[in-house]
Amino acid sequence: MTYKPDDYLTTKDIAVEFSISAPTVYRRKKEMAMFPQFRSGIFMGGSRIRFKELEEFMQYVHTPEYRLELKKLKAVIK
Numbered sequence: 357m358t359y360k361p362d363d364y365l366t367t368k369d370i371a372v373e374f375s376i377s378a379p380t381v382y383r384r385k386k387e388m389a390m391f392p393q394f395r396s397g398i399f400m401g402g403s404r405i406r407f408k409e410l411e412e413f414m415q416y417v418h419t420p421e422y423r424l425e426l427k428k429l430k431a432v433i434k
Contacts, residue, residue, distance in 0.1 A: 361408035364399060374414055388413050390429045 357373070359365065365373065370381045385402050388394045388409070394416075397409025416422050 359407040361406075361411075363407045364404040365407055365410065366404060370405065370410065384413070384417065387417075387426065390433075391425070 359373070367378060367381050367385075370376070370384075371378055376384075385398065385405065388405070389398055389402070391413070394409050394413045397406040397413075398404075399406065
């Protein structure tokens with residue numbers, strides 16, 4: 357199914373669209389909330405995520421910059 361940038365997806369929709377398991381969706385959602393540039397796409401306490409931010413985040417996840425930034429954020433939280 358094709359989504360518009362302003363569509364809001366549920367966990368099940370995300371799992372189907374990106375071919376990932378539900379636990380991975382929850383992990384990605386938690387990581388997405390840590391990054392200010394993607395946090396704006398999370399709505400209703402995380403039960404819905406805007407497709408535009410989700411798509412950008414899923415592309416960003418596989419970059420070396422993501423891993424470095426995630427390490428920095430996790431170090432600050434600890």
